[in-house]
Amino acid sequence: xxxxxxxxxxREEATMNSPVxxxxxxxxxxxxxxxxxxxxVYLEFFEEIRLAYWRALADLVGFEELEAGDVPCARYxxxxxxxxxxxxxxxxxxxxxxxxxxxxxxxxxxxxFELRTGESFESGLVVAEGYAAHVFFDPKTNEVKYxxxxxxxxxxxxxxxxxxxxxxxxx
Numbered sequence: 597x598x599x600x601x602x603x604x605x606x607r608e609e610a611t612m613n614s615p616v617x618x619x620x621x622x623x624x625x626x627x628x629x630x631x632x633x634x635x636x637v638y639l640e641f642f643e644e645i646r647l648a649y650w651r652a653l654a655d656l657v658g659f660e661e662l663e664a665g666d667v668p669c670a671r672y673x674x675x676x677x678x679x680x681x682x683x684x685x686x687x688x689x690x691x692x693x694x695x696x697x698x699x700x701x702x703x704x705x706x707x708x709f710e711l712r713t714g715e716s717f718e719s720g721l722v723v724a725e726g727y728a729a730h731v732f733f734d735p736k737t738n739e740v741k742y743x744x745x746x747x748x749x750x751x752x753x754x755x756x757x758x759x760x761x762x763x764x765x766x767x
Contacts, residue, residue: 614694614710615754617717618648622687632684639677642709642726645693649707657750669744675704676729683723685713692717697751700762703740704731705747 620641628634654660654667666672685691692712699706707728714720732741752759 614696615756616645616649616652616695618645618693620644620691620693620711622685622689622691624687627687630684632686635679635681638679638681638711638724638726641691641693641711642677642679642695642728645695645709646707646728648693649695649697653750653754656754657746670747671733671735672705672730673733674728675731676727678727680725681723682725683713683721685711685723689713689723690715690720691723692720697755697762699764700743700748700751701764703742704729705743705751706730706764 622633626633626637626640650662650667654662657667659667662668663671690713692714694710694712694717696708697705698708707730709724709726709728710722711724711726712720713723732743733739734741748759748762751762
């Protein structure tokens, strides 16, 4: 958990097997008065990582340009997001992020995030985990829409998992 007393020496085993890793830059204006990254900035870091994931997906599918940061025909809105803070992040910390898609529905998908400090993602300390639920959306009609036909096969290829593994659990 969040430990302000003493050095951060513990390492956690990787909790995410991500096809996309990104080095994240910490800016001075990301800091709060205590000298660590402000809680709201973690969501900005998650968006940077999501964009890196989308770029990898666009490259795989053959889209050369993104549309407002999204793969064309796959615009979305965020329906829910969470952050689990595990340790503070400071200005000089090397920061790495990862994203993975655990589930894909007919009109939505989920994305998991992980932030680690250290020389590499693999050897770093987990400082935050996050989740976001995305709903496919057409901003021109202001309506929820079905996922594009290419989305599930492309994510399957990028993640290296069978399509069935992306099915949301039924409750």
